[in-house]
Amino acid sequence: MNIILLIVIPLLVAFLSILVKKYQMILLVLVAIFNLVVLFLAEQGMVFIGGYEDALTNNLLGITLFLDVYATIALWLINGLILIIALLNIKTYPKYGTILMLAMAGLNGLVLANDLFNLFVFLEISGIAAYLITTSNKKPVATFKYLLYGSIGSSLFLFGIVILYAMFGTLNLVVMIREIQALNDYSQVILPFLMMFIGLGVEAKLLPFNNWVKGVLGSSNTLSGPMIVSVYMAAMTFVFGRLITNLFQFEGTLLLVVTIILAVGIVVGDLMAFSSTKVREILLFSSIAQSSIIILLFVNNLVIWAVYLIIANALSKTVMFLVINHAVKETQDDEVHALKGIFKDNLIVGTTYTVATLSVMGLPLFVGFIIKLNYLTLLADQNQMVLIAVILIASLIEGIYFVRLLVKLWYKDESTVEVKYHLGFKIVFVLIAISLIVFGTYSKPLDELDNQIDGIEEVVQNG
Incomplete structure (x- = not known):
């Protein structure tokens, strides 16, 4: 068709x-x-x-x-x-x-x-x-x-x-x-190139x-x-990613400027999430940091792992934003303390949200770990030790604020508000959580593709 x-x-x-x-x-x-x-x-x-x-x-x-x-x-x-x-x-x-x-x-x-x-x-x-x-x-x-x-x-x-x-x-x-x-x-x-990079940077x-x-x-x-x-x-x-790996020939001073912008974006995004007391702000600042990592991988020609990271983050953040935004609709407040304990009586929702969060953090048994391990290894092969240090520091900050948030969402007190999720939400959450676990424990399908998935270069070379 x-x-x-x-x-x-x-x-x-x-x-x-x-x-x-x-x-x-x-x-x-x-x-x-x-x-x-x-x-x-x-x-x-x-x-x-x-x-x-x-x-x-x-x-x-x-x-x-x-x-x-x-x-x-x-x-x-x-x-x-x-x-x-x-x-x-x-x-x-x-x-x-x-x-x-x-x-x-x-x-x-x-x-x-x-x-x-x-x-x-x-x-x-x-x-x-x-x-x-x-x-x-x-x-x-x-x-x-x-x-x-x-x-x-x-x-x-x-x-x-x-x-x-x-x-x-x-x-x-x-x-x-x-x-x-x-x-x-x-x-x-x-x-x-710089004007187009900034233009797309607004949307990304x-x-x-x-x-x-x-x-x-x-x-x-x-x-x-x-x-x-x-x-x-x-x-x-x-x-x-398509433009970076094919059209934007980043090198020299421009490459350095772009790399610094992205590295700063990773750390600042996670620091802003760490300092926030509102759940939706924590998630959005985390997304800013993840977006910077993705673009950084494209800049370093790690196409396939950038693509996998896009997919994993899109699925995880879909679960996380749906869970939190529905809860905020019920409670009319997105302060962390206002949502305290909402998972205690929502085991399925809480478990799937936790799976999505741990995958974003890149912990073992989840697809985020496989992706992070591979792109860090490839960055090490390129001798990008500074970038690896930046990502690891940001990951530590990310781990602290996400674990802190999970503890609050799981343990309720007298002021906990009951939040109910209909069956459709739960089915979607479970399916996405299963996919994050399956590809985190059985990673062979992830190894079947490589950087050649982008076919424009072949067209450029061979017509």
Whole structure:
């Protein structure tokens, strides 16, 4: 099946759903299932839409979409998580189906786009959807701040694209990579690369470009929380990884600057989580640190372990934000002391949340441990001892605040408020927790893929 359907069908149904607003969440679920079927049947390769190959310039003109193993993994994760989030919020947020279909189309397009202009277009579509999703928080100032920062980020990304187009006369990713590789003077592309890095850094929640995060995720709910911190973060880091490993030729001073930004982001993110007394803030600051680690792995060409870390964090944070945001809805307070002991009478929920937390911490028996052990080993092979020290120090800080939080959530006192979770939540939590344990104890499937999952380099080399 044609991969264009992954973009066209959600967009088409999103517009049609305006006519039947009552059923928009049901339509969203059906579209998500349809997309997963398309992914199962789709063949990998490049799709040309409305264009042709110019034999004189060897330039691919028109819109091109590219599906390889890398994009397939990203699309399964994005569409699968949207399906889960939609099913769990089908009654709570019935008016957000159209917006989520718009988000689905934009994020699918981001992952599939093989030309920079359409990458920007899909960045705008998904950005608009994200702003609308955060309106469910009922915090208009925080949403406006997100809109403002997102607009600045996308503008910087666009300016970077304009500069690259002026330099190379193409927007096609494959052709541009060839042109950049043929450059003798790398300093010519530092400015556009830096602008695009900052632009995407806003959406990927990288310090210091993430001042919007606290307002949005600090007041999130069971819809906006997992959508922004799991689905959007996964999609943006996948796109970031594609550009870093193929287009952005980080070296010299720029490489040093980017590495310092990411290293500082890891430590500061965990320190902010350590100092917070609000559970949602602890989770969002932890996500900032994890996002910085993921991008750092891409910068060091550890593609496969960055991908695995994206998947593991998206699944874990989906559980963690759903659990906490539902509890906050019941208690109307996200201070740690207000949620004290909520797991005592919710053994299934508490156990699955604990599994997700321990996986994020990278403890043995969980998939997070396998991932952390492998990327630290590979960083050691590259003699990146400073980065290893930074990650280990941050992990120690992370372990302290997460263990402290778990103790509070498990041991109740007289003021403990009872929180109930319906069966749908529990089924999702158990399935995700099982996957985190299975791949933490049986890691052979994780060894079957390597850095070659990104197929753009092969296309660049062999056409």
